[in-house]
Amino acid sequence: MKIYITGLASGYEVEHLVRLFYPMAPLTLTSPEAGEDCVWAERKPDGLLALVREHGGQETVSAPLPGPDGETEAFALASLTYDLLRRWTGIRPPWGKMTGVRPVRLIHDKRAAGWSEAEIDRFFLSRFDCSEQKYQMARAIADLQEPILRLGSEPKTYSLYIGIPFCPSRCSYCSFVSCNLDRDRKLVQPYVDCLCREVEEIRAQAEQAGLKLCSIYIGGGTPTSLSADQLRQLMGTVRQCFDLSRVVEYTVEAGRPDCTDAEKLAVIKEYGATRISINPQTFSDEVLAGIGRRHSAQDILDCFADARKAGHDDINMDLIAGLPGDTVEGFERSLRQAIALDPENITVHTLTLKRASRIVIEDQRENDYADVAAMLERCHLLAEAGYRPYYLYRQKNTLQNLENVGWCKSGHEGYYNIYIMEEVQTILSAGAGGSTKLVADGGKRMQRIFNFKYPTEYIQRFAEVLERKKGVADFYDHDLGPETSGGDRPL
Numbered sequence: 001m002k003i004y005i006t007g008l009a010s011g012y013e014v015e016h017l018v019r020l021f022y023p024m025a026p027l028t029l030t031s032p033e034a035g036e037d038c039v040w041a042e043r044k045p046d047g048l049l050a051l052v053r054e055h056g057g058q059e060t061v062s063a064p065l066p067g068p069d070g071e072t073e074a075f076a077l078a079s080l081t082y083d084l085l086r087r088w089t090g091i092r093p094p095w096g097k098m099t100g101v102r103p104v105r106l107i108h109d110k111r112a113a114g115w116s117e118a119e120i121d122r123f124f125l126s127r128f129d130c131s132e133q134k135y136q137m138a139r140a141i142a143d144l145q146e147p148i149l150r151l152g153s154e155p156k157t158y159s160l161y162i163g164i165p166f167c168p169s170r171c172s173y174c175s176f177v178s179c180n181l182d183r184d185r186k187l188v189q190p191y192v193d194c195l196c197r198e199v200e201e202i203r204a205q206a207e208q209a210g211l212k213l214c215s216i217y218i219g220g221g222t223p224t225s226l227s228a229d230q231l232r233q234l235m236g237t238v239r240q241c242f243d244l245s246r247v248v249e250y251t252v253e254a255g256r257p258d259c260t261d262a263e264k265l266a267v268i269k270e271y272g273a274t275r276i277s278i279n280p281q282t283f284s285d286e287v288l289a290g291i292g293r294r295h296s297a298q299d300i301l302d303c304f305a306d307a308r309k310a311g312h313d314d315i316n317m318d319l320i321a322g323l324p325g326d327t328v329e330g331f332e333r334s335l336r337q338a339i340a341l342d343p344e345n346i347t348v349h350t351l352t353l354k355r356a357s358r359i360v361i362e363d364q365r366e367n368d369y370a371d372v373a374a375m376l377e378r379c380h381l382l383a384e385a386g387y388r389p390y391y392l393y394r395q396k397n398t399l400q401n402l403e404n405v406g407w408c409k410s411g412h413e414g415y416y417n418i419y420i421m422e423e424v425q426t427i428l429s430a431g432a433g434g435s436t437k438l439v440a441d442g443g444k445r446m447q448r449i450f451n452f453k454y455p456t457e458y459i460q461r462f463a464e465v466l467e468r469k470k471g472v473a474d475f476y477d478h479d480l481g482p483e484t485s486g487g488d489r490p491l
Contacts, residue, residue: 001025001054002032007043013078013099014041020093020401021085041081043073050081052088059088082129093401094373096129101394103134103403105422107142108149134403141389145418151248152214152415153424156440156476158206159215159416160242162195162234163431165455166225168259168294187455191432192230194462196237198430201469203241206428209476213242214425215249217416218273223253224260228267235271244272249415255279255318257303258295265303265310275414278304278343279318282326283334290325297337304341314412315343322351322372322399331375339385344412346387348379350402352395372399382407391417428472432458438475447475 001022005011015027018039025039032038032053040051043065051060061084066076082097100106103124110120124135151157166188206213216238226234235252244250252273254260260278268276282288283297307315317338321331338346350372387407391414394403406417419425424443429436434451449471452458458465 002028002036002038003041004028004030004032004038005041006031008074008077010074011041013074014081016099016396017078017082017097018085020082021089021091023400039081039085041077043077048073048077048080050077050084052084054088059084086129092129092131094131094134095394095401095403096131098124098128098130101396102421102423103130103138103394104142104145104392107139108145108422111142137389137405138392141392144388144390144413145422148413148415148418149422149424152419154212156209156211156426157214158211158426158428159217159419160199160202160213160238161416161420161427161429161431161434162199162216162218162238163429163434164218164220164223164226165432166191167220167222168225168256184455187459188226188230190459191455192226192234194459194465195431196234197462198465198469199234199237199241201466202428202430202472205469205472208473211426211428211476213247215416215419216242216247216251218252220253220255222256222259224256224264228261228263231264231267232271235267235273239271247274249275251275251277251316251414251416253277253279254303254307256293256295257299258293260303260306262306262310265307265312269310269312273312275314275316275344276307276312277316277318277345278307279316280334280338281318281320282323282330283337284326284330287323287325287330291323301341304343313344316345316347316406316414317341317343318347318349320349320351321375321402326375328371328374328378332378332381335378335381339381339387345406345408345414346382347404347406348376348382349404350376350398350400352398372402376402379405379407386410390414391421393421436469436472438472440476445475447471 003015003018003022003025005014005027008014018041019025022039032040035053037054038051040049040053042049047065048063049060051058061080063076063080066073070076071079079097086092095103107120110123115123124130124138125132166184224231250273252268254265254268254276255278257278278300280297280300281291281293283300285296288295288297304315319331319334319338386409388410389405390408391406392403394401406414408414420427423437423439426439427437429451432451432455433453436449438447438449439445449468451465451468452461
């Protein structure tokens with residue numbers, strides 16, 4: 001099966017929707033041969049055409065060009081192709097024609113623009129053909145987030161992200177920039193030294209701009225790949241720079257038990273973190289070994305027990321649906337094990353096939369994976385155990401076009417996760433690969449400041465990193481204030 005799109009300036013939306021039905025189909029720039037299996041979508045001078053040809057059968061549909069007040073030609077052709085393929089395959093994708101990554105944000109935006117709930121219903125269910133189940137989940141999450149977003153969207157409110165790009169080993173599904181701890185250990189201390197200086201500069205820039213710190217998130221990579229003394233140095237700098245009593249949430253990822261011990265967990269608690277993540281991904285030893293993890297399921301259980309002993313009372317655990325070698329039954333066992341530990345948060349991710357990951361590089365195919373949709377159906381166990389969904393996002397190249405959902409016990413919503421996904425506030429980012437996102441004038445003005453991607457470059461060119469950070473105060477010199485806020489934001 002090939003994908004051929006012609007007549008549009010960009011065929012991205014059509015291509016993405018075709019891959020809901022034929023995930024591994026390549027895009028071709030030349031028209032398929034006669035009789036060759038293909039999906040053909042074309043914008044003609046006088047109309048739109050979509051064709052599917054497979055196993056000797058063929059179906060063609062056409063439609064007029066949309067009027068000036070109608071849909072864009074790209075969406076109209078994508079919609080025509082989607083409807084054809086839905087009939088042809090008998091498959092109904094759970095999110096329908098929706099290609100965006102933030103369905104909940106879309107609900108917030110439509111409400112802010114004055115849309116009625118009935119109009120939003122039609123937008124999701126009719127225009128995009130979303131399933132009732134997925135839409136109602138997104139809507140419930142939007143309702144739950146409203147008071148949290150009001151807090152996070154106050155003028156000149158910001159969150160701080162600190163990135164640690166080191167890991168004890170690289171997981172097969174990971175595409176993040178991270179260094180192998182054994183190979184690059186000599187970089188860690190110089191990196192931490194620079195990171196502390198950048199945190200100090202962020203404090204200075206935030207004070208100059210009159211910004212108010214809302215939440216802190218130390219992620220990675222694996223933050224606990226740092227030694228206990230390096231954690232003390234970094235978190236001590238954070239404590240010296242900021243009034244933690246005014247922070248609504250302070251998260252540290254303590255994700256991997258192969259580099260997280262009782263001493264580090266005690267340091268994290270002592271220096272002010274209010275929330276941690278311990279991320280098993282799966283409780284299957286076989287699947288853990290297959291994805292490159294150097295620890296067992298028992299190590300996860302021991303790490304969780306150590307975290308509770310250290311006084312951590314707000315713990316998140318990540319699971320991934322669709323890992324190579326896992327099964328629906330195996331995923332359910334992992335889910336039940338996580339629930340039995342009784343953490344405050346359980347985040348269920350769907351495996352995403354990222355270009356730089358070992359999974360993709362080694363050319364594993366969609367057929368290598370279990371029925372991930374059936375895995376996500378098991379999340380009813382979370383609801384039955386008293387968890388409720390509080391944030392949701394989607395990613396390109398996620399198996400079966402599904403979603404990632406954070407579940408929590410009441411009162412344990414992850415504030416930073418909501419703020420980063422719904423884009424309501426400034427995020428000041430420190431560390432290699434960091435992307436600072438500046439937001440002002442009620443979301444009308446946004447700007448990004450990027451750090452160097454790799455730790456070596458970050459360290460060697462650190463003076464430039466500090467110079468770029470001066471852009472924070474410069475940006476807010478032009479802030480027009482809350483009186484100009486409001487209005488529609490681009491989707």
